[in-house]
Structures are given as C-alpha cells and as structure tokens.
Amino acid sequence: MARKIGSHSKITGPRVRQAALTLFARHGYAAVSMRQIASAVGVQAGALYNYTADKQALLFDLMQTHMEDLLAALDRCPDHGDPQMRLETFARFHIRYHLDCPDLVFIAYMELRNLTAANFAVIEGLRRRYELRLQNILEAGQKAGVFEMPDIKVASMAIIAMLTGITTWYREEGRLSRAQVEEIYLGMVRKAVNA
Amino acid sequence: MARKIGSHSKITGPRVRQAALTLFARHGYAAVSMRQIASAVGVQAGALYNYTADKQALLFDLMQTHMEDLLAALDRCPDHGDPQMRLETFARFHIRYHLDCPDLVFIAYMELRNLTAANFAVIEGLRRRYELRLQNILEAGQKAGVFEMPDIKVASMAIIAMLTGITTWYREEGRLSRAQVEEIYLGMVRKAVNA
DNA sequence: GTCTATACGATGATAGAC
DNA sequence: GTCTATCATCGTATAGAC
Numbered sequence: 001m002a003r004k005i006g007s008h009s010k011i012t013g014p015r016v017r018q019a020a021l022t023l024f025a026r027h028g029y030a031a032v033s034m035r036q037i038a039s040a041v042g043v044q045a046g047a048l049y050n051y052t053a054d055k056q057a058l059l060f061d062l063m064q065t066h067m068e069d070l071l072a073a074l075d076r077c078p079d080h081g082d083p084q085m086r087l088e089t090f091a092r093f094h095i096r097y098h099l100d101c102p103d104l105v106f107i108a109y110m111e112l113r114n115l116t117a118a119n120f121a122v123i124e125g126l127r128r129r130y131e132l133r134l135q136n137i138l139e140a141g142q143k144a145g146v147f148e149m150p151d152i153k154v155a156s157m158a159i160i161a162m163l164t165g166i167t168t169w170y171r172e173e174g175r176l177s178r179a180q181v182e183e184i185y186l187g188m189v190r191k192a193v194n195a
Numbered sequence: 196m197a198r199k200i201g202s203h204s205k206i207t208g209p210r211v212r213q214a215a216l217t218l219f220a221r222h223g224y225a226a227v228s229m230r231q232i233a234s235a236v237g238v239q240a241g242a243l244y245n246y247t248a249d250k251q252a253l254l255f256d257l258m259q260t261h262m263e264d265l266l267a268a269l270d271r272c273p274d275h276g277d278p279q280m281r282l283e284t285f286a287r288f289h290i291r292y293h294l295d296c297p298d299l300v301f302i303a304y305m306e307l308r309n310l311t312a313a314n315f316a317v318i319e320g321l322r323r324r325y326e327l328r329l330q331n332i333l334e335a336g337q338k339a340g341v342f343e344m345p346d347i348k349v350a351s352m353a354i355i356a357m358l359t360g361i362t363t364w365y366r367e368e369g370r371l372s373r374a375q376v377e378e379i380y381l382g383m384v385r386k387a388v389n390a
Numbered sequence: 391g392t393c394t395a396t397a398c399g400a401t402g403a404t405a406g407a408c
Numbered sequence: 409g410t411c412t413a414t415c416a417t418c419g420t421a422t423a424g425a426c
Contacts, residue, residue: 029223029225030222034419035418044393044394045420047391054420055420150378157364161359176349181349188387194386207410239410239411241410241411241413244404249402
C-alpha cells in the first residue's frame with residue numbers, strides 16, 4: 001500500500017470535488033468540515049488547499065460547473081421548431097438531467113445562501129438563463145396559438161418547480177420507472193399550458 | 196434601562212424561537228451559532244439553555260410546531276363535500292399559508308437533514324399526513340368521475356411542489372398580487388387533474 | 391503533492407455567582 | 409433568569425519538512 005510519489009493532482013482534484021459534492025448534498029455545506037472532506041478523500045486537511053483556494057471556492061465550482069453543464073446540455077437538444085415539440089423536449093430533458101445528478105441539483109438549490117454575494121450573482125444569472133429558455137418556448141407557443149396561459153413567467157416557474165420536485169420523492173427502486181414518471185409529468189406540463 | 200428582576204420566560208422564550216427562526220431561515224441551521232441567537236435576543240449564550248435543551252431541540256420545536264399548525268389550519272377549512280370545491284379550498288389554503296410564513300416553510304423543507312433520525316421521523320410523518328389530505332381529495336374526485344389523472348400520488352406530489360414553489364419567487368412588492376397568483380395557480384391545479 | 395504541526399478564533403454546552 | 413467564566417472540541421487555513 002505504498003503511496004505513489006509524484007503528481008496526483010489529476011486524480012486527487014476530481015476526488016476532492018466528488019467527496020465535497022457527496023458530503024455537501026448529504027449534510028449541507030455549513031455542516032461539513034474540510035477535515036471531513038479530506039478524510040473521505042484519504043488525505044490530510046491541509047492537502048485540500050492544493051486543489052481549492054478555500055471551502056467557498058469548492059462550493060462555487062461545483063455549482064457553477066453544474067449550471068453551465070445544464071445549459072450546455074439543454075442547448076445540445078434538437079430544436080424541432082414546433083413549440084409543442086420544443087416543450088416536450090425541454091420537459092424530458094429537465095426530468096432526465098435532474099434525475100441523473102440529484103446531488104448537484106440539490107446543492108445548486110439548497111446552498112445558494114452559503115455563497116458570497118459575488119458568487120451568488122453568477123449562479124443566479126445562470127439560473128435565469130435556464131428559466132429564460134423555457135419562457136422563450138412558452139412565448140413562441142402562445143404566439144403560434146398552440147399554448148394558452150395567463151402569465152408566461154408564472155407558468156415557467158410553476159413548470160420548473162413541478163418537474164424539479166420529482167427529485168424529492170423519486171426512488172430508483174420505487175413503484176414507477178423513469179419512463180413512466182416522465183410520461184405522467186409530460187402530460188401535466190402539456191395540460192398546464194393547454195397544449 | 197434597569198433590567199426587571201424575576202421571570203421573563205413567558206417573554207424571552209418566544210423571542211428565542213423567533214430569533215432562531217429568522218436566523219435559521221436566513222443562514223441555515225448549521226451556519227448559525229447559539230451566540231448569534233443570544234445576541235439577537237439580547238442575552239448571553241448561556242441563558243438560552245433556560246428555554247431549550249440544546250440547539251437541536253430549538254430546530255425541532257420550530258419544525259414540529261409549524262407542521263402541526265399547518266395540519267390543524269387545514270383541518271379548520273370548510274369541507275363542501277364536492278371534490279372540486281375541496282381541491283380549490285386546499286390549493287388556496289396551501290398558497291396563502293405558505294406565503295404567510297415563508298421562513299417556517301423554508302426551514303421545514305431545507306433543514307430536514309439537520310434533524311436527528313428520531314426527530315426526522317416525526318416531521319416526516321407529519322408531512323406524510325399533509326400529503327395524504329390532498330391524495331384523499333384527488334381520490335374522491337377520481338371516484339366521482341370529476342378528476343382524471345394517471346397516478347394519484349404523483350399528481351399530489353406535483354401539485355404540492357408546484358404550489359410550494361411560489362415561495363421561491365413571489366415578492367410582496369412584485370408585479371402580481373397574491374390574489375392574481377392564487378388564481379393563476381388554481382387554474383393550473385385544476386387543469387392538472389382535468390377538473 | 392502530501393504530510394505533520396500549528397495558529398488562533400469559534401463552537402456547543404455547563405458551573406456557579408448574583 | 410441571567411451573568412461571567414470556562415471546558416473541551418472543532419473550525420479554516422497556513423508553514424515548512426520530506
């Protein structure tokens with residue numbers, strides 16, 4: 001079990017982020033100590049500072065990377081032009097992406113208040129951009145006469161809250177499969193905008 | 196400014212809980228110290244332990260009282276028998292109650308992981324009872340043929356998530372009044388179950 | 391790059407004076 | 409019922425050996 005000498009930064013760096021992710025999601029940012037993270041990685045607390053400026057940067061990196069990945073993945077989805085198809089694509093994407101990385105989603109939502117003001121502004125901006133993607137779809141559908149809703153912004157927030165809520169109760173071993181859940185929620189999304 | 200001699204427990208007790216509520220909601224349970232709470236109340240940290248066994252009990256009391264008040268208030272709503280009316284009553288109640296005490300709602304949702312296992316079980320039980328109230332309404336409506344949905348439990352979770360989500364964006368000084376928001380969401384709830 | 395050692399303040403909680 | 413004083417522990421972060 002002799003420890004290799006030399007550079008481990010390519011390996012240890014990601015492991016630090018992974019350990020922080022898991023621990024932050026489980027216990028919350030403020031409740032997790034650098035010593036705990038170090039212990040999960042198998043190094044001493046001091047060694048962590050080779051990979052992050054401080055604890056705050058660790059949290060911010062996780063959240064920023066997550067939000068940017070989310071936006072990039074959404075933009076990689078095919079755009080069929082038809083608002084109804086675009087809404088379906090958005091809903092399916094949102095559900096799948098959120099079920100795929102529940103820890104990141106959880107942190108991105110729960111730990112906003114533990115960000116510094118400057119970091120918070122960055123994450124909030126990314127979140128706005130994501131919400132705007134859905135609002136654009138709803139607007140296009142309303143103009144085309146295929147959606148009908150009293151308020152686009154409210155509808156977008158309601159849809160996102162509804163879909164994201166899946167992560168609070170869905171269990172992989174549960175009664176329903178992902179595909180089933182996806183269909184049920186897609187139906188509710190369609191009905192919400194009278195599609 | 197002479198401090199009154201004698202019992203202040205009737206006054207200080209609630210002030211301790213109020214300070215804890217505000218601070219926990221703003222910064223999170225783990226990030227708030229007993230000294231901060233004491234400072235907000237205007238006493239020394241040691242004095243807090245006349246009103247709570249420890250920090251955990253402070254959190255648990257807030258959450259338990261909130262959930263029990265929520266259930267009791269819901270049960271005080273009139274029951275018109277008709278499932279459509281019952282659903283409307285539930286939705287309006289949920290929106291109003293949650294907008295009335297956003298701090299308690301926020302804590303009850305965000306601080307679940309900071310509860311001990313035993314305390315968590317109690318709160319989780321109360322939450323289940325609340326969700327069951329909505330499920331009962333949906334079931335009655337489905338049996339009466341006035342609601343139609345693929346899955347009652349999923350529909351209940353989706354509706355609750357959607358409604359609770361209002362607290363994340365609603366601002367008293369914002370573009371929409373409470374009444375407007377209530378009507379918009381009520382419409383979406385009805386459509387979600389084909390009422 | 392990781393270790394040990396350490397700085398130094400903050401933490402939850404208690405004891406005893408008043 | 410509140411204070412002051414205190415305990416033991418833990419917090420983040422750094423310095424220097426290897």
